[in-house]
Amino acid sequence: MSDFNKDEYLNDLPDMDDLSGQAAPAAASAADGASAASADSAAVAAGATQEGAAQPAAAQSQENGDSAAADGADKADAADGKADDTLTPLGQAKKEAAEYLEALQRERAEFINFRNRAQKEQERFRQHGIIDVLTALLPALDDIDRIREHSEMDDSFKAVANKIDKAFEKFGVEKFGEKGEDFDPTKHDAILHKPDPNAEKETVDTVVEAGYRIGDRVIRAARVVVASPQN
Incomplete structure (x- = not known):
């Protein structure tokens, strides 16, 4: 066997500065990852806290509004009662x-x-x-x-x-329809138109059946023969 040389062994070992330089980046990466995870957890926790706080706040606001309306009605009733009491x-x-x-x-x-x-x-x-x-x-x-x-x-x-x-x-029954009166289709029913050279307008020449009405309501129109101008 060869003899052990202590000096040569020590000279072959890597420098401690190199070892510290390699370990530092690894430690820094691990530290950065841990920090990021912590930040995400904190953000989630903060969001949950804000959402939880918002819901009670909304519920509290609605409850306050209902309470205010009820208080207003109670005050109005109380005011009416108070007004009656003061009379x-x-x-x-x-x-x-x-x-x-x-x-x-x-x-x-x-x-x-x-x-x-x-x-x-x-x-x-x-x-x-x-x-x-x-x-x-x-x-x-x-x-x-x-x-x-x-x-x-x-x-x-x-x-x-x-x-x-x-x-x-x-x-209130009125009888109408007379010879010589003007022909009115709203109350006369012309059964015949007879040309008349002396007629200047349509007139009642003969009343066959008299008409009857009550007020303005015609019960039966008068049935007449009408003398009409020749032209």
């Missing part, structure tokens, strides 16, 4: 009297409207009844008019016919 017995009586008067006026207005509607309905039903009776008697009335026009009526028959006419007048 004297005479003032309280006047207030109640005003409320009763307002309610009475509303009821009176509603009653007047109801009464007017009832009167209109009653008048409408009344007119319908008169129209039904008149329509049923029209053939007899037409026969009476023909007898008047074409034959002599004795006094008794003439008296009965006049009573019938007056009875319908009492219920």
